[in-house]
């Protein structure tokens with residue numbers, strides 16, 4: 001039984017795993033690159049980061065601003081023996097200072113909204129190699145405008161696909177809701193866990209009130225302008 005916040009966070013990471021199907025689908029749209037260098041922007045506790053390292057055979061840099069999430073990622077990297085291929089950077093995705101053209105792929109799941117879609121496309125481009133790829137998983141709002149922005153900022157849209165609101169419920173929120181109820185029944189005492197449970201319930205309520213807001217989209221982009 002889960003008795004602390006750390007256990008609960010690890011459980012949420014486990015519930016996040018089925019979403020990796022969609023990461024695979026996006027990854028397969030990209031032509032094979034030998035040992036690619038990948039930047040996972042807003043990596044959190046690294047569910048995509050670890051999978052990208054596994055399926056690409058390359059080196060993945062995970063960047064996030066959340067110290068605790070990065071600590072969890074660090075533990076998982078160690079447990080998986082991937083220390084040589086996963087590098088963790090604490091910092092803001094708004095002020096990244098990697099060398100120009102240093103990555104074959106930029107991967108941003110649930111993070112571009114922090115800087116704004118356009119600003120992300122514009123400012124992150126300099127970190128991509130001329131023949132590089134950017135994958136963005138974002139909320140579905142302003143889809144047509146986003147597609148125009150992709151062209152405006154010099155990318156070619158290779159593919160895109162939607163995740164419907166039911167995907168979020170069936171894959172994540174319904175199982176999360178079940179787990180939260182189970183933990184509640186055990187009368188947890190840890191204050192941090194209680195806060196985390198409350199936050200999870202708020203998130204689930206948010207879904208139930210506005211499920212349509214939870215549709216999301218993957219964009220797979222090629223760094224077209226620089227490669228011409």
Ligand SMILES: C[S@@+](CC[C@H](N)C(=O)[O-])C[C@H]1O[C@@H](n2cnc3c(N)ncnc32)[C@H](O)[C@@H]1O
Nearest residue numbers: 042043044064065066091092093109110111114
């Ligand atoms: C929805 S989570 C996605 C995490 C991870 N990409 C995934 O798919 O599991 C968004 C992440 O963006 C991070 N984030 C928010 N603001 C940030 C910033 N200014 N710089 C870097 N990361 C940030 C959060 O800490 C969080 O880990």
